[in-house]
Amino acid sequence: MSKGKEVRVSKWYFGGLASAGAACITHPLDLLKVQMQTQKGKNISMVQLVGIVVKNQGIMGLYNGISASLLRQLTYSTARFGIYEMAKQQLTPKDGRPLAFYKSAFIAGLGGFAGGFVGNPADLVNVRMQNDVKLPPEQRRNYKNAIHGLWRVATTEGVTRLWAGASMTCSRAALMTIGQLAFYDQIKMLLLSTPYFDENVVTHVTSSLLAGGVATTMTQPVDVLKTRAMNAKPGEFNGILHIITSTAKEGPLALFKGYIPAFVRLAPHTILTFVFLEQLRTRFGDIKCTEILAI
Numbered sequence: 001m002s003k004g005k006e007v008r009v010s011k012w013y014f015g016g017l018a019s020a021g022a023a024c025i026t027h028p029l030d031l032l033k034v035q036m037q038t039q040k041g042k043n044i045s046m047v048q049l050v051g052i053v054v055k056n057q058g059i060m061g062l063y064n065g066i067s068a069s070l071l072r073q074l075t076y077s078t079a080r081f082g083i084y085e086m087a088k089q090q091l092t093p094k095d096g097r098p099l100a101f102y103k104s105a106f107i108a109g110l111g112g113f114a115g116g117f118v119g120n121p122a123d124l125v126n127v128r129m130q131n132d133v134k135l136p137p138e139q140r141r142n143y144k145n146a147i148h149g150l151w152r153v154a155t156t157e158g159v160t161r162l163w164a165g166a167s168m169t170c171s172r173a174a175l176m177t178i179g180q181l182a183f184y185d186q187i188k189m190l191l192l193s194t195p196y197f198d199e200n201v202v203t204h205v206t207s208s209l210l211a212g213g214v215a216t217t218m219t220q221p222v223d224v225l226k227t228r229a230m231n232a233k234p235g236e237f238n239g240i241l242h243i244i245t246s247t248a249k250e251g252p253l254a255l256f257k258g259y260i261p262a263f264v265r266l267a268p269h270t271i272l273t274f275v276f277l278e279q280l281r282t283r284f285g286d287i288k289c290t291e292i293l294a295i
Contacts (some may be wrong), residue, residue, distance in 0.1 A: 008285035009089055014277055015081020019073040022272035028062035029265030034130040037227040038259035046261050054173040057133050065129030068146035072126050078118025080177045081277075083111030088185075089288070098189055103180040112177025113153025116170035122160035123169055125149035141188050157234060165229030167240065172222040180270055184208055204278050205271050212270035214265040221255035223262065 023030075032049050053061045087107040092099045125146050132140045132259075143149035153161050166226075186206040191197040197206070225243050237243045247254045 006287050008281055010081075010085045010277065010285050012086055013078055014080035014280045014285070015085065015273075016074050016078025017271045018276035019081070019269075020070050022269045023069050023073045023230035024066070024134045025272060026265050026269040027066050027269070029261055030069065031062060031064060031130040031133075033261040033265050034227055034231075034259045035134055036261055037224050038131050038231050044222045046264075047076045051207055062075050062132055062189035064133050065126050065142045065146075068105040068122055068129050068143075070120050070150060071123035071146040075122050076115045076173065077273075078115075080108075080111040080115030080173060081181070081215065083114055084108050084177065084181050087111070087191070091288060098185075101182065101186050101214055104166075104185055105178050108177040108180075109174040110172040111181075115177065116162075116173030117166060119173070120166045120169045121150055121153075123226075124162060124164055125153065131231050137248055161234075164232075165226050168222055168226035168229060172219050172226055175218045175222065176215050177233045179218045180208075180211050180273075183214045184211040184270075184274060187211055201275060201278075203276050208271045208274040209267055211274075212267040213263065215270065216266050220259050220262055224255050224257055224286060 007233070015222070035049055035053075036044070044090050050062070053064075057064065084107055087110075088099055088104060089105070091103060093121070102241050125143060128141055129146075129149060132142065141152070143152060163200065187210050188203060191203050191207060192199065197203045199228050205289065219253075224247065228243055228247065229237065229240070231244075238248065
């Protein structure tokens, strides 16, 4: 004998909205991360970078490139969350049992890869706008906003340049989505199986914090390479292997440059994204009926 239970599930676009909301708060940390990753032979601390940015650009300099960051989340995150959520809802057993982790990791990887490709143009402009502030005035690209940046790249460097570093972007996005979404669901399920956690904000924050740590560690080397590929001038590198060897010459930890600001940025971004997402799901999600076996 079985009985039905109603649950609320996310709409396909909730992830993009939640990520954009989180980006509005965490953008300064993302800007500092990008600037640390593009350092060559220098080791300026995050505190020093804050001082340099504020001195040269004012406090709003910390929000340089926010339009590109929002466009990136509304493309990249909408695609990856949407694919993951819709696939998960279709594949989850009707009897209420959770989806197997290897399946959720697989669809998260596919969703992340697709999201990385869709969001690459906005990501490229985002990286350039964030890095512009530390360049000499004569070397700055001076994009007015994300749309102006996309137009400038397409008209001066060619449309295909908008997908510079796409292979690394897609690889990073696949790992990021596995680390964030698949691990978030798995960690949340494990926490809820104990008597110490319930379906509330505390559980959401704890699960997303741990998932953010997993995602940062998995993606940092690819993130450094992606950032350098996107920020490179035409002809500076011959390919991915050249970027890897050039970065490796700076030392064994070069691939983890900016790890602390990356985690400091990604942890609150992940927490805020999932808190916003859970609130959207709880209040505005679609109602789905699952069958629960009754003995």
